[in-house]
Amino acid sequence: MQITNIETIEVRIPYTAGSASQTSAWGGKEWQTADALLVKVSTDAGITGWGEAFGYNVIPATRVAINELIAPICIGADAQDIDSLMLDLYRKLHIFGRGGPVIYALSSLDIALWDIAGKASGQPLHQMLAGKSRDQVSAYASLVRYVEPDQVAANVTRACELGFRAIKLHEITVPAVAAARQAAGPDVAIMLDVNCPWTRDEAIDMAKQLQQFDLAWLEEPVWPPEDHTSLAIIRKQGGIPVAAGENAATLQQYRHLFEAGALDIVQPSPAKSGGVSGLRDVFALADEFGVRVVPHSFYEGPGLLSAIHCCAALASDPLVEWRFFDCEARLYGDDFVPVDGKFVVPNGPGLGLDPDQDVIERYQAT
Ligand SMILES: [Mg+2]
Numbered sequence: 001m002q003i004t005n006i007e008t009i010e011v012r013i014p015y016t017a018g019s020a021s022q023t024s025a026w027g028g029k030e031w032q033t034a035d036a037l038l039v040k041v042s043t044d045a046g047i048t049g050w051g052e053a054f055g056y057n058v059i060p061a062t063r064v065a066i067n068e069l070i071a072p073i074c075i076g077a078d079a080q081d082i083d084s085l086m087l088d089l090y091r092k093l094h095i096f097g098r099g100g101p102v103i104y105a106l107s108s109l110d111i112a113l114w115d116i117a118g119k120a121s122g123q124p125l126h127q128m129l130a131g132k133s134r135d136q137v138s139a140y141a142s143l144v145r146y147v148e149p150d151q152v153a154a155n156v157t158r159a160c161e162l163g164f165r166a167i168k169l170h171e172i173t174v175p176a177v178a179a180a181r182q183a184a185g186p187d188v189a190i191m192l193d194v195n196c197p198w199t200r201d202e203a204i205d206m207a208k209q210l211q212q213f214d215l216a217w218l219e220e221p222v223w224p225p226e227d228h229t230s231l232a233i234i235r236k237q238g239g240i241p242v243a244a245g246e247n248a249a250t251l252q253q254y255r256h257l258f259e260a261g262a263l264d265i266v267q268p269s270p271a272k273s274g275g276v277s278g279l280r281d282v283f284a285l286a287d288e289f290g291v292r293v294v295p296h297s298f299y300e301g302p303g304l305l306s307a308i309h310c311c312a313a314l315a316s317d318p319l320v321e322w323r324f325f326d327c328e329a330r331l332y333g334d335d336f337v338p339v340d341g342k343f344v345v346p347n348g349p350g351l352g353l354d355p356d357q358d359v360i361e362r363y364q365a366t
Contacts, residue, residue: 001043001044001045001047001078001079001080001116001120002043002044002076002077002078002079003041003042003043003074003075003076003077003078003079004042004043004044004075005040005041005042005075006039006040006041006042006066006067006070006071006074006075006109007039007040007041007042008037008038008039008040008063008066008067009037009038009039009040009360009364010035010036010037010038010059010063010364010365011035011036011038011331011359011360011363011364011365012033012034012035012363012365013033013034013036013300013327013328013329013330013331013359013363014032014033014034014327014328015033015034015325015326015327015328016325016326017143017144017146017155017324017325017326034055034300034323034325034327035055035056035059035365036052036055036299036300036301036331037052037053037054037055037059037062037063037104037108038050038051038052038108038301038302038331038355038360039051039052039053039066039108039109039111039112040112041074041079041109041112041113041116043079043116045120047079047116047119047120048116049079049111049112049113049114049115049116049117049119049350050111050112050115050301050302050351050354050355051107051108051109051110051111051112051113051115051271051275051302052108052111052270052271052299052301052302052303053066053101053104053105053107053108053271054104054107054269054271054272054303055271055299058100058101058104061100061101062101062104062105062108064101065096065101065102065104065105066105066108066109069093069096069102069105070089070093070105070106070109073088073089073092074089074109079113079116079117080113080116080117080120082110082113082114082117082277083277085113086106086109086110086113086277089106089109090106093106098249098250098253099247099248099249099250099253100249103249103250103272103273103274104271104272106274106275107269107270107271107272107273107274107275107278108271108275108302109275110274110275110276110277110278111270111271111275111276111302111303111306111351112302113275114128114275114276114277114306114350114351115302115350115351116350117350118349118350118351119349119350121349122349123349124309124345124346124347124348124349124350124352125276125305125306125309125310125313125350125351125352126308126309126310126312126313126345127313129276129280129309129310129313129314130313131312131313131314132312132313132314133312133313134312134313134318134345135344135345136342136343136344136345137308137311137312137315137318137319137320137342137343137345138165138166138318138319138320138341138342139164139166139319139320139321139322139338139341139342139343140164140166140167140168140189140191140319140320140321140322140341141159141162141164141166141167141168141322141324141341142168142170142193142298142321142322142323142324143155143156143159143167143168143169143170143324144170144324144325145169145170145171145172146171146176147171147173147176148176149175149176149178149179150179152169152171152176152179152180152183153179153180153182153183154183155324156169156179156180156183156184156190157183157184159324160183160184160185160188162340162341163338163339163340163341164188164338164341165187165188165189165341166188166189166190166191166216166319166341167180167184167188167189167190167191168190168191168192168193168219168321169190169191169192169193170193170194170195171192171194172194172197174206174209174210177190177192177210177213177215178213180213181213181214186214189216190213190214190215190216191215191216191217191218191219191243192210192215192217192218192219193219193220193243194206194218194219194220194221195219195220196220196221196222196223196224196225196247197221197223198221198222198223199222199223200222200227200230200233200234203221203222203230203234203238204233204234204237204238206221206238207221207234207237207238207239207240208238208239210240211238211239211240215240215241216241217240217241217242217243217264217265218234218238218240218241218242218243219242219243219244219267220243220244220246220247221234221238221242222234225244225247225248226247226248226253228256228257228260228262229260229262231244231257231260231262231263232260232261232262235261235262235263235264241264241265242262242263242264242265243263243264243265243266243267243294244257244262244263244266244267245257245263245266245267245268245269245273245282245296246267246268246269246272246273246296247272248268248273249272249273249274250273250274251274251278251281251282251285254266254268254282254285254286255285258285258286258288258289258291259289263291264291264292265291265292265293265294266282266286266291266292266293266294267293267294267295267296268282268293268295268296269295269296269297269298269303270295270297270299270302270303270306270307270310271299271302271303272296275306276306276309276310279293279295279306279307279310279314280310280314283310283314283315292317293311293314293315294315294319294320294321295307295310295311295320295321296321297320297321297322298321298323299323300323300325300327300330300331300332301331301332301355302351302355304320304322305332305346305351305352305353306351307320307321308320308343308345308346309345309346309351309352312345320343322337322338322343329356329359329362329363330356330359331355331356331359331360332353332355332356333356333359336353
């Protein structure tokens with residue numbers, strides 16, 4: 001089965017996050033829309049697969065990587081020999097970067113190829129990964145940064161009322177975390193993602209102040225993200241489990257994180273770190289090192305679906321990140337959302353769901 005076409009589609013779906021938020025905490029842009037880059041791979045057998053690359057401000061760069069670097073190598077290649085094709089692409093393109101837009105682009109292709117493979121064999125992705133079969137996986141609500149403690153509390157309450165038993169904050173102050181714990185009560189898991197703001201000493205100091213809130217993990221506490229030595233020291237001295245990994249991109253980088261003893265929880269991202277193959281390999285390596293895998297999946301398209309399938313098949317204690325946005329429309333329809341903090345694992349072939357064509361047409365960026 002040969003690849004005949006690769007198409008990139010950007011969609012921008014308006015959303016709110018419950019109340020005034022500080023989304024400018026990431027990427028320096030006050031987002032009004034959830035911007036996603038979808039990739040549609042067609043074959044001469046008439047089967048099409050869908051992938052997703054990390055979105056937002058980086059979309060134009062990733063698009064060029066797909067259209068001008070990757071597609072010319074892929075047209076005519078065998079869509080079903082995923083490992084060989086991906087290895088060939090990684091080798092040919094390594095001089096253009098082992099992280100960032102080129103790897104986001106390769107990640108989206110990998111997801112689409114797994115979707116095609118599943119459709120061709122009639123099996124859902126979780127079954128192809130040959131793991132445990134689960135009907136449902138737990139989801140956690142991943143909140144934006146609200147800054148104001150009363151707004152943090154209001155949105156934590158909203159997530160609890162929707163049935164989430166685990167909630168992640170993106171706050172960076174002690175009062176904001178205190179407000180979340182008070183609103184959630186003692187029985188809901190709270191995680192804190194700070195997005196790499198601190199030096200090693202600042203992170204240890206903050207972790208000690210935050211210990212009282214019984215956090216399930218502290219995510220990316222140190223700048224720069226690849227300072228694995230500091231992560232290991234913060235993990236030892238801060239008294240809170242440490243999570244990271246969405247900004248690693250290759251299996252070697254994950255190996256370095258594990259060998260440094262940097263992590264309790266590793267967070268590979270399907271649309272940033274090698275797609276389904278990337279997650280499959282990180283799950284296997286993490287198992288050797290006794291590290292729990294909870295993927296980064298701040299997506300609503302194939303990036304999210306691949307995290308759900310990989311967790312359903314490969315995780316002993318599955319937990320999937322769910323972006324806590326109120327979107328004007330959803331790529332898989334309004335019904336594909338977590339209910340009582342759980343996703344139903346799609347059982348159709350491949351990813352199990354294709355994006356809604358009407359939603360794509362309505363929100364496609366020109
Ligand atoms: Mg994060």
